[in-house]
Amino acid sequence: MRFTKDHEWVVLEGDVATIGITAHAAEQLGDVVFVETPEVGKTVSAGDAFAVVESVKAASDVYAPISGEVIDANAVLGDAPETVNADPENGGWFAKVRLSDTSQYDALMDRDAYEAFLQTQ
Amino acid sequence: MSDTPLKTTPLTDAHIALGARMVAFAGYSMPVQYPMGVMAEHLWTREHCGIFDVSHMGQARLRGVSPLSAFEEVVPGDYIGLKPRRQKYSVLLNKAGGIIDDLMAGRPDDDGLFVVVNGACKDNDFRIIDNELAGQVSVDRLDDRALIAVQGPEAAAVVQRLVPAAADMVFMDIRAMPGLGTDLIVSRSGYTGEDGYEISVPASEAARVWALLLTDERVRPIGLGARDSLRLEAGLPLYGHDLDETVSPVEAGLTFAINKNRREQRDFPGARRIVQELAEGPARVKVCLRVLEGAPAREGAEVADLSGAVIGVVTSGGYSPVLKGGIALAFVPPELKTAGTALKVIVRGKLQAAEVVASPFVPHRYVRKL
Numbered sequence: 001m002r003f004t005k006d007h008e009w010v011v012l013e014g015d016v017a018t019i020g021i022t023a024h025a026a027e028q029l030g031d032v033v034f035v036e037t038p039e040v041g042k043t044v045s046a047g048d049a050f051a052v053v054e055s056v057k058a059a060s061d062v063y064a065p066i067s068g069e070v071i072d073a074n075a076v077l078g079d080a081p082e083t084v085n086a087d088p089e090n091g092g093w094f095a096k097v098r099l100s101d102t103s104q105y106d107a108l109m110d111r112d113a114y115e116a117f118l119q120t121q
Numbered sequence: 122m123s124d125t126p127l128k129t130t131p132l133t134d135a136h137i138a139l140g141a142r143m144v145a146f147a148g149y150s151m152p153v154q155y156p157m158g159v160m161a162e163h164l165w166t167r168e169h170c171g172i173f174d175v176s177h178m179g180q181a182r183l184r185g186v187s188p189l190s191a192f193e194e195v196v197p198g199d200y201i202g203l204k205p206r207r208q209k210y211s212v213l214l215n216k217a218g219g220i221i222d223d224l225m226a227g228r229p230d231d232d233g234l235f236v237v238v239n240g241a242c243k244d245n246d247f248r249i250i251d252n253e254l255a256g257q258v259s260v261d262r263l264d265d266r267a268l269i270a271v272q273g274p275e276a277a278a279v280v281q282r283l284v285p286a287a288a289d290m291v292f293m294d295i296r297a298m299p300g301l302g303t304d305l306i307v308s309r310s311g312y313t314g315e316d317g318y319e320i321s322v323p324a325s326e327a328a329r330v331w332a333l334l335l336t337d338e339r340v341r342p343i344g345l346g347a348r349d350s351l352r353l354e355a356g357l358p359l360y361g362h363d364l365d366e367t368v369s370p371v372e373a374g375l376t377f378a379i380n381k382n383r384r385e386q387r388d389f390p391g392a393r394r395i396v397q398e399l400a401e402g403p404a405r406v407k408v409c410l411r412v413l414e415g416a417p418a419r420e421g422a423e424v425a426d427l428s429g430a431v432i433g434v435v436t437s438g439g440y441s442p443v444l445k446g447g448i449a450l451a452f453v454p455p456e457l458k459t460a461g462t463a464l465k466v467i468v469r470g471k472l473q474a475a476e477v478v479a480s481p482f483v484p485h486r487y488v489r490k491l
Contacts, residue, residue: 031160033440034416052469054417056159057346080416109441 001089002108003064005117009089012105017066017097021053022120026088030055032081036096037073044070046104051094053084062094066104072096129265130176131327139342146190147240149177152344158299160356161444166351167311167483170275171343172334175312176267179243180321183226183250185258192226192234195253197370197389203228208295209486211378213238213246218391218398219366220373222246225359227295228312229306233258235295237268237319239360255350266306267327272317272351274486275339280307280318284331287318301330312348314355314485316478353448355442356409356481362420363407363436371398372452374407378480405433405452409480410464412438412447415473418466424451425465429472432457432464441482448482449475 007025026032034054039068044050049061050070074093076083084092085104099105109117126151137144139271141152150175165171184193198211208227212220222242238246251260271405281288284300284458287307289401295308306321322330334340349359358364364373369391371379376399383389387396412418417440424433438449449466457464462477 030154030158033160037418052416054440056163056350057153059416059419081257 002065002105002110003114003117004063004108006063006065007048008062008065010065010105010108012099012102015099015102016071017068017095017099018103019065019095019097020093021062021088022082022114023088026092029053029060030057032084033082035077035084035094037077038070040070040073042070043087044068044097059073064097065108066097066099067101068099070095071098122371125240128177130174131324132174132176132269132331132436133327135331136174136342141342141344144345146345147177149240152342153178154344154346155342157341159344159350160442162341162343162347163340163350166273166315166343166347167443168274168336169341170271170273170279170317170339171313171347172331173270173272173343173348174267174331175270175319176324176327177240178268179236179238180263180266180268181236181238181247182233182261182263183236183254183258184261185254188233188258191254191257193383193389195250195381195390196224196461197224197379197392199382200226200234202380202382203491205231206294206296208235208293210312212347212364213249213373214370214390214395215366216390217366217439218394220360220364220368220370221366223375225308225310227293227308229295229297232297235306240403241361255292262456263321263480265324266321267324268319268321269327269331269334270311270313270317270319271334272311272313272315272343274315276315277315277387277488279334279337279339280320280403282337283486289290289491290318292316292489293491301326301333303330309488312355312357313351314357314481314483315351316486316488349437350439350442353437353450353483354443354481354483356450358407358450359437365401368452369395369398369403371395372407402455402466406455406458407436408451408453408458408477409482410435410449410451410466410475411444411478411482412466413474413476415447415471416468417447418468418473418475418478420451423467424450424475425467425472426457427463429465431467435466441485453477
């Protein structure tokens, strides 16, 4: 699993990246009441706002950690957005993206680097 | 943002000790939520009793020969007719009939009029009142007092155990009284739609009173996040969002605050516009919307008719923990204000079904008689 400074996580299997928000991000957001996942078939570039997660208080953008084509979105979050709080780094995944270039993955932080980054926040 | 350091309330240290997440609000460092979180704090207040630090709000005494009649020069409410130990909601108006602020003003004792205004507006409000009523009243700010709101279905039991003298008060009663080992100004009112009290205490006593309230197991501290979602469910407007200097009290659905005798006398700022709007209807009106699908519609979201034409705007909106869906206050043309009218809200480019509903979203539970 790799991480971004915007608190997304990425797991790579072959050329498909599964993307979600970190446990830290979910905790900071509080109770998630709505998630807008990206449309399947859409091409995203790293850094694009590609999903939205909403708490009682506010809506927050989720940024694409990597570039590629969205091939799946987590339908569970439509009816059960609270899954993002209950299981942020597994069942609460947002989307699967087919990478145009898998080397992007290697540029992301590993868990130790992310944990160290959190300490600086 | 300016570099002015944030002000603190007499309870800031208590919030930090409770693990609150502090944010800048109205120039103060204020708790937006405690570790319990906005959702749980909201539901706790609806089911039990929440306490809120609202010490950022402006408290003042207006003193003079006839402060009630003087005050009527800046608001449209009947304050000459305000009975002792009662308070009344009103709006401070500009000459164009727009709302400078909304406020509570009452007679807790025989020492003039006690006024509570919004924190972000207080310096401007008190300057305007001081200017407009120069020679008639003195505006004596009570910056040495804190304000604690105690809200929820168990608030009455919590407060009455500690302040037995507050037991025979009803909604919008206000009294200065000794209690909790100090001097209090207690009103039975609030900003959540629930029964409850707001208690003004000397700043030096605030931390002790706050801690005392928290010793009751029915009580939890509640932050500004839940304060906002609670007032939204109660259909209550928030100054700077639903109300501003362009919005009239008629547009905002606050005609109850414009008393009949004042309408006839037309002797308040902006009376021409306001009386005309009362007679002919305003150009836009505040409505309550339920968002029936998709994301919550928040402040700034456009409101469209069923053809997709933009006809209004959301001035505050979010997720209702009680209704488990999106709710919003919006301004629309008056022909679309009827409950049941189908509309659309536009969130991130998507048209989502919405419906006009009666205010409030969640029933008020004020105790109007004992």
